[in-house]
Amino acid sequence: MKGGRRNLRDQIAGVLFIAVGAAIAWKAQSYRVGPPSDSGPGFFPYYLGLLLAGLGVAITAVASFTQDPEAERFGFRPRTFLGVLLPVVVFGAMLMPMGLVASAFVAVLLSSFASREVTWRGALVNSVTLSVIVLLGFALILKIQIPVWPQFLVQR
Amino acid sequence: MKKMLAGLLCLCALVASGPIHAQEYPTRPIRYLVPWGAGGITDTISRLYNERVSAILGQPIVHEYRPGAAGRIGTGELGRAAPDGYTIGMVNAGQLTIHPNLYARLPYDPDRSFVVLGMMGMSPMALAVPVSSPVRSVADLRALSQRRSLNFGTAGIAGPHHLAVELLRKTGVTGVPVHYRGGGGEIMAAMTNGALDANFDTVYQQNIFRTDGRYRILAVTSRERMPQIPDVPTFAEVGHPEINLETFYATAAPSAVPAPILAKLVAAYAQAAQAPEIVAWLREMALTNVHLSPAELAQYIREWRERWRVVIEEQNIRVQ
């Protein structure tokens, strides 16, 4: 995207606003909209959705006539993206059945894939250290309400 | 760390020893699910009771807060918990008697998911007007509502504060319910600056603003006069026996809990309810309590649910 005749970045943003705005306005119609003086639960969402879609149109239009001030590429790297967000999801999935320590261990291990600087050894050291810190800090000192150990070990 | 490992070993040993006999119950800490956030009256009442119950049963009771969706999230979790007596929790009027009439989809079955094992406190409500209002009685309020349209403050749609307003229509007092998210202070401000004409709230809350010289309480929804405000009549006394209502705080267990364990818990909560500090606290908070067996509690809840169903259908209250 080398500074073409239009601003692709803003065009995408504009189209997204149109889509989200339209979806909100559409869904809002399943609630009572009503006139302003007797507005129902659908009133604000309906008009906000339309407003958002309208702003999207304006952004897209402006973007067709302007250039992107940054020539920088989008540079999407799935490995980094997944390496940061996947551990969060896995942590959530593991927390209740497997407890805090195991979840933290796995999450840190997974997150190591996000960076190209981390070696296997480093990742393991990192995981162990953080699991211990989390165990000491949250489970033993603060005693927060969180399952610490895997459920199958704790209950009958 | 050593202690932790020792504990872990103990637990492993327990796993090996097979099912625990009910006679020995409880052998480990009990989880108590509060379907609300930490702090406030729900937390206070369960802590007060559980301190006593824990002493009676000889095991700690650990409180866990599961707030969200007016108690429905935590109550759903309680219904799904293992029925081994090691997870119990609080249930309230909303989740068991009101929401089943409003929501087609609930994360629990109000009749089948739980056995309610002890009543901790029941909270009657009081009808109040601002002191600046010329209204002195329920009859005055009815007369005023025939002359102009009144505004009633409520702490959220379909809550007890709101349903009380709808129930009040039976006495000929009509008005528009105006819903506030938090209740309490916001409603008091609106009562004081004249935006609202009247409201229902717990006797305790109303009495605070009455002592402040802001509210005049017209009547209470309890069967008998409340000792905190002995000069205020009940609705029955002023000719409206149909206006009696209360919300409640109770403890329940998942319904499949073994009978001997249930009996132990019922006895423990009943015994705790007799403790002088609990009796004194209930009185201070303008709560009442009577002992009801699990069967009587189930009956009580069914009756209330039916009453609310009638009100909700008659007034065509919908939230979906």
Next chain:
Amino acid sequence: MDLLSNLSLGFATALSLQNLLYAFTGCLLGTLIGVLPGLGPVATMSMLLPATFALPPTSALIMLAGIYYGAQYGGSTTAILVKLPGESSSVVTVLDGHEMARRGRAGIALTTAAVGSFFAGTVGTLVIAAFAVPLASVALKFGPPEYFSLMVVGLIGSVVLASGSVLKAIAMVVLGLALGLVGTDTQSGVERFTFEADELVDGLNFVAITMGVFGLAEIIANLEKQGPVASEVTRVSTLFPTRQDWRRMCPAILRGTGIGSTLGIFPGGGPVISSLTSYLVERRVSKNPGEFGKGAIEGVAGPESANNAAAQISFIPMLTLGIPSNIVMAMMAGAMMMHSIQPSPQVMTRNPDLFWGLIASMWIGNVMLLVLNLPLVGIWVKFLTIPYRFLYPAIIVFCCVGVFSVNNMVFDIYQAAFWGVVGYAFLKLRLEPAPMLLGLVLGPMMEENFRRALVLSRGDFHIFVSTPLACVFLGLAVLLLIVLASPALRKKREKAFHEED
């Protein structure tokens, strides 16, 4: 002298050895947990709250106030260092605070925040002590029309938080408003946009959103950059502000304190609106508005002071009416009720030792915070010298624990991940999340009060101009709109924009 006797009663209560100890412990714990990345004030408070239940009421509240200050300052610290605002009022601090940190001025930003907070806290305490009674009656005058018009002012102002395109900033505010609609509608009870998930019935989780759009998205962005990012961020020149820094931050602190002490009275949203207003004012009076969003020290000094002064003042509506201005305050109110102290205007007369003790301990808490944190600034900044490859996994895990402990809900962890995806998209599309977050916070209050006002007036729009206070706010909103739309400002913005290239 009422003021003196009240304050001396307060200090007599707060200065007992026991209570001093509680205040100190509270501050220390609040700070230590609050500075962990991902554990904002809300998570910190919900973790530490149950620990105070066993204490006598006055000590419990004093310790809680300490935790509150510690957590808030800890929250500002993570906002500055790792771009993780833990609550709505530090969203504004992130903008320039984190930019300062990126330019190696993290220590100065932290010192500025500490000094500003301390000064504002002191003034706030004095204002409360002197005017508690009249302030409580102002809070009573606040009805739906006033709330509505105040929210309109705030929403219009939020647009200025973005440094890029105005159109995109407006769209982000509107998007935030729309996100605020998720959950149960107060007037009708209808559950909107919840898609049958009970976890969404109370709305989206603010902490999860800020964690996603700021924290997680920022980590992805940092890791995507080539080479060791950490060293770029962490080369710390000095810890202490230079003479020129002081010259720039002092007026900002004064203005911020003034703004916060005034706007803090408005129950509900006082601190957010104050920090926002202060940012607007600083940007307007600054000789080089182009610096804002790129590490202007005024952008930290003003909003942090305003936020702190307002947080102080907002104890008044919380204590006297039980109307909390944010989630953290709501937790304080809940803790009070546990000790059978029902917030009401009578708290001042019925529990004078508690009320004035709390006020005095606020100030003591502020002193402790300064004493505790100025020496610690060096240590916090050192955190940044930890190689990023060790730091980011820790941030991810702490974020998970932090977002979970707000409501003890696993769903919120997934929410954070979802908002991480959204935040990443924002980053790539150059959409700035700050205006959206303001929309999210202020939107529900605006809608609720708009519709409540019309229910009260039976659909008569005159209610919005029926009180002088509401008229003043609406006038302000119009004025702000004119100022924002005026070509002079637009030119200035464009100039600022070009300077960047």
